[in-house]
Amino acid sequence: MTAATPRLSRLPRRPAVPPRASGFRLTRLRRTVRLGIKSLWLHRLRSMLTALGIVFGVCSVIAMLAIGEGASHEAQEQIKNLGSQNIILRSVKPSEERKVTDKANQSYVLEYGLTTADLKRIKETIPGVTVVVPARVMREYVWNISRQVDCDIIGTVPWYPSMRNHRVAGGRFFTEAEMDERASVCVIGAEMLEKLFPLEPAIGNHVRVGNNYYRVIGVMETRGKATKVEETENVKSSAPNRMFIPLETARIRYGEVLGKQRQGTFEAERVALHEVTVKVATPDQVIPVADAIKNVMERNHKKKDYDMVVPLELLKRAERTKQIFNIVLGSIAAISLLVGGIGIMNIMLASVTERTREIGIRRALGARRRDIIVQFLIETVMLAGAGGLLGVALGVAIPHFVSRFAGMVTIVTFWSPIVAFSISALVGVIFGIYPAIRAAQMDPVEALRHE
Amino acid sequence: MSPPIVQLLDVHKTYQKGPVTVQALRGVSLTFNEGEYVSIMGPSGCGKSTMLNLLGCLDRPTSGQYLLGPDDVSQMDDDALSAVRGARLGFIFQSYNLIQQLTVVENIEIPLYYQDWPEAECREVAVELARLVGLEDRLDHKPFELSGGQQQRVAIARALVNDPLVILADEPTGNLDSTSGAEILEVFDELNALGKTLILVTHDDDVARHSHRTIRLRDGRLESDTRR
Numbered sequence: 001m002t003a004a005t006p007r008l009s010r011l012p013r014r015p016a017v018p019p020r021a022s023g024f025r026l027t028r029l030r031r032t033v034r035l036g037i038k039s040l041w042l043h044r045l046r047s048m049l050t051a052l053g054i055v056f057g058v059c060s061v062i063a064m065l066a067i068g069e070g071a072s073h074e075a076q077e078q079i080k081n082l083g084s085q086n087i088i089l090r091s092v093k094p095s096e097e098r099k100v101t102d103k104a105n106q107s108y109v110l111e112y113g114l115t116t117a118d119l120k121r122i123k124e125t126i127p128g129v130t131v132v133v134p135a136r137v138m139r140e141y142v143w144n145i146s147r148q149v150d151c152d153i154i155g156t157v158p159w160y161p162s163m164r165n166h167r168v169a170g171g172r173f174f175t176e177a178e179m180d181e182r183a184s185v186c187v188i189g190a191e192m193l194e195k196l197f198p199l200e201p202a203i204g205n206h207v208r209v210g211n212n213y214y215r216v217i218g219v220m221e222t223r224g225k226a227t228k229v230e231e232t233e234n235v236k237s238s239a240p241n242r243m244f245i246p247l248e249t250a251r252i253r254y255g256e257v258l259g260k261q262r263q264g265t266f267e268a269e270r271v272a273l274h275e276v277t278v279k280v281a282t283p284d285q286v287i288p289v290a291d292a293i294k295n296v297m298e299r300n301h302k303k304k305d306y307d308m309v310v311p312l313e314l315l316k317r318a319e320r321t322k323q324i325f326n327i328v329l330g331s332i333a334a335i336s337l338l339v340g341g342i343g344i345m346n347i348m349l350a351s352v353t354e355r356t357r358e359i360g361i362r363r364a365l366g367a368r369r370r371d372i373i374v375q376f377l378i379e380t381v382m383l384a385g386a387g388g389l390l391g392v393a394l395g396v397a398i399p400h401f402v403s404r405f406a407g408m409v410t411i412v413t414f415w416s417p418i419v420a421f422s423i424s425a426l427v428g429v430i431f432g433i434y435p436a437i438r439a440a441q442m443d444p445v446e447a448l449r450h451e
Numbered sequence: 452m453s454p455p456i457v458q459l460l461d462v463h464k465t466y467q468k469g470p471v472t473v474q475a476l477r478g479v480s481l482t483f484n485e486g487e488y489v490s491i492m493g494p495s496g497c498g499k500s501t502m503l504n505l506l507g508c509l510d511r512p513t514s515g516q517y518l519l520g521p522d523d524v525s526q527m528d529d530d531a532l533s534a535v536r537g538a539r540l541g542f543i544f545q546s547y548n549l550i551q552q553l554t555v556v557e558n559i560e561i562p563l564y565y566q567d568w569p570e571a572e573c574r575e576v577a578v579e580l581a582r583l584v585g586l587e588d589r590l591d592h593k594p595f596e597l598s599g600g601q602q603q604r605v606a607i608a609r610a611l612v613n614d615p616l617v618i619l620a621d622e623p624t625g626n627l628d629s630t631s632g633a634e635i636l637e638v639f640d641e642l643n644a645l646g647k648t649l650i651l652v653t654h655d656d657d658v659a660r661h662s663h664r665t666i667r668l669r670d671g672r673l674e675s676d677t678r679r
Contacts, residue, residue: 027570035553042552361548364509365609366537366565368530444509448548 029378036379043351050347051387053340054427058391058420059398061333065416066399068329070409072322079318081165082311087278087290089114089297091271092307111270112305118297119276126292131279133163136250136271142188142243143208144196151192151241153209155250161220163277171203171218179246186214190222192241207243212253214245286312337423340387341431348380348435359439360447369440376439380432381425388424392417455518456616456648457483457506462515462525464501464671475501477671478515483617483650488643490651490659493668500621502668503652507540507619508532520616537565541610545622547602549594555581555605556590562613580608584638600631607638611647618642620651624658636661 040047082088091113116134123132135156142151154160158176161168174185186207193202206213220242245253280289290310297306352359359372367375396417399410464476475498483489493499504510505517508524511532517525524535541562542548549558559577568576581590584604586597594602603623610618620639624632640661643649651662659665667674 028564028567031564031570038552357548358550361550362561362565363533364507364536364542364548365562366533366613368533368565370530371533371565445504448509448544 032375032378033382035375036382039351039355039379040383046347047383050344051383051390053343054337054384054387054424055391055394057333057336057340058388058424059394060336061329061420062392062395062412062416063398063402064329064332065326066395066410066412067402067408068322068325069411069413070399070403072318072325073411074409075318076315079311079315082309082314083163083165083277083279084312084315085280085283085286086163086311087280087286087293088309088311089118089276089278089293090307090309091274092305093269094303094305112303113271114273114276114306116272118300118306119273121296121300122276122278122293125296126289128280128282128285128289129278130281131159131163133157133160133277133279134247134273135160135275135277136247136254137274138250138254140209142192142196142241144205147196147198149192149195149241151243153250154242154244155247155254156244157247160244160277163279167221168218169221171216173218173244174246179248182249182252183246184212184214184249185217185246187218187220187244188216189220189242192243193219195241209243214243220244283312286310333420333423337427340424341384341427344380344383344428345431345435348376348432349438351379352376352435352439355439356442356447356450359442360444360450363442363444364448372440373436376436377429377432380435381428384424384428384432385421388421391424392421395420453485455482456485456487456520457481457650458516458518459505460516460518462505462512462517464498464505464510465513475671476505476512479668479671479673480515481666481673481676483648485616485648486643486646487664488639488649488651488662489664489666490653490662491666491668492652492654492656492659493674494654497668498671499652499654499668501671503619503621503650506617506650507542508536533565537562538613539616541613541615541618543603543606543610543618543620543623545625547594547599547606547626549602549605549609551594554591554593555586555597558594558605559608559612561609566613576612577608580612581605583611584608598631599627600634603627603631603635604638607635607642611642617648617650620649622653622655623651624653624655632658 093110093112114134119132119134122129133156135154138153138155140151140153142149142153158174158179160166161173168187169190171187173187174183178185188196188202188207196202196207197205202216202219205216207216208214278289278293280286287310290308290313294308297308362372362375396412399412402408403410459479459481462476462479463474465472465474467473479498479502491499491502501510505512508519508527509532511527512525515525516523519535519539522535524532527535536542550561553561556574556577559580560573563573563576578587578590581587584607586601586604586608589597589601594605597605603626610620623639624635627635636658639649639651643663649662651658653659662679664676664678666676
């Protein structure tokens with residue numbers, strides 16, 4: 001016997017009662033997982049490329065959902081700012097009218113829009129209407145000594161802030177008494193506060209508009225960006241700053257005719273009210289009241305020189321849009337995950353063929369069919385799960401960067417990563433089952449003979 | 452005389468190979484006793500491989516009985532056969548059949564693994580066996596890092612790990628050079644001396660000469676059964 005030859009003095013004997021791992025076959029599961037990692041690691045590049053399909057699927061689902069959620073959240077916030085129980089009417093300059101004035105008479109005073117009669121009719125004839133807020137909007141420069149701000153001056157009623165969910169940040173809004181006595185008081189927007197009063201306190205000071213002075217009595221809270229819904233309607237040139245004065249004060253200061261100097265020509269408009277906000281008692285009355293107002297307005301206006309915005313309707317429309325968006329997203333997600341799953345199945349089938357010999361060996365050494373199934377299934381699920389995890393990480397990161405660099409609001413809902421990950425694991429199971437069964441169905445004799 | 456450990460009673464095996472029905476075994480009856488060292492020989496196509504597959508519980512006879520120890524394994528279902536293979540049989544193949552991504556120790560452990568042994572015990576027994584076959588300094592090597600002789604010794608350790616009733620070897624020296632082959636055969640002799648039952652398929656007379664009993668098959672039938 002050579003030196004290299006072993007000396008078999010004693011052999012391990014089977015214990016009378018073979019030791020058994022306790023617990024729910026945890027030992028085996030842990031080993032199978034470890035084995036799976038080893039097998040996947042053996043073909044690192046292949047595993048990675050295979051998982052990539054799932055990565056992109058999961059990541060795109062989460063990212064798109066986040067961006068969509070962000071966009072719809074923003075839209076809904078804006079609509080809510082308008083007040084879901086409100087109906088907003090605005091004066092709109094009829095387009096054909098403008099041509100006539102341009103060609104014919106330069107000094108013609110254009111008359112259009114909402115009138116006090118409309119206001120009265122709505123208030124008195126339509127049931128369900130609780131509060132009506134009229135407003136006039138004048139665009140002017142507001143001055144504090146030498147500081148100047150381009151501003152929309154809004155003549156309105158004292159209860160405007162509560163109606164439009166716009167709160168007073170400092171000081172107070174003007175009162176009914178002040179409106180009745182046509183007091184020269186104003187409430188300025190927070191945005192213009194710094195420009196007009198960078199050093200001295202604003203409240204108690206005066207601002208000049210044209211030849212009139214107004215005492216500042218309050219400051220409104222910041223409204224963020226001018227709401228998109230408002231911008232799309234008519235007032236495209238709406239100034240970023242807003243100053244509020246009592247409606248009656250505005251009426252005596254500006255009269256009915258508003259003059260505008262534009263590129264040398266003088267244009268005059270007679271607009272009684274620029275905006276009327278109607279508040280309805282309960283949300284379910286909004287739609288019928290809106291219809292009633294529409295009827296009243298159509299009967300009394302020959303031309304469509306007004307525009308009606310129903311935030312509740314916009315809200316519902318936004319929700320429907322979101323639903324459609326989600327369905328489209330869902331389909332894209334389903335397709336991309338399906339493609340990813342097919343990729344995984346393809347690779348696993350190849351892997352099963354490639355590892356026929358290994359399967360044969362394991363079967364010969366005591367592995368049951370289900371052991372083989374579990375082994376391959378775990379491998380597939382790990383592959384899909386790893387892809388899913390990576391996809392979740394990317395999918396959470398991408399919206400973050402989109403928010404930072406593109407300035408879009410994105411919201412990753414807490415459930416979207418969970419759902420996306422579970423689906424990816426499920427894809428692993430569904431597309432792993434067939435290759436695993438194929439592996440288990442192999443005849444051990446044939447498998448051992450396989451080259 | 453030691454008790455019979457393997458009993459084949461009028462075993463037939465037929466299978467379909469395309470359109471042809473092959474009668475691989477046509478009524479073989481044999482008895483092997485505990486501690487025997489048997490070689491099975493015969494020209495190719497005589498049914499050696501079929502016989503080994505049946506003995507190894509990788510296949511079931513078409514008719515006839517196969518008693519392994521006290522149990523009739525000829526009618527067991529797939530799961531039960533897997534359990535029998537894992538617990539009572541040891542396999543040694545011509546091409547070693549080690550799993551390439553596993554280390555030496557892990558390869559040795561496989562049969563215990565499918566019997567749900569706790570990890571610590573598996574490792575202990577596997578390391579002990581690796582030491583017995585002279586591979587204690589190769590425990591964490593992969594099969595491709597070993598020579599053919601070393602790989603076959605890993606396979607022997609794996610065949611011993613579950614303390615099998617019978618060790619089945621299919622041309623164990625077929626892929627080895629004569630020196631390594633001789634070493635493996637010496638290991639077999641030692642195993643037999645320790646009371647292990649060995650059944651060896653070969654067509655090498657020199658290999659068969661190590662055994663105490665040679666069975667020759669021809670056309671699916673027993674041709675001769677010689678004891679030395």
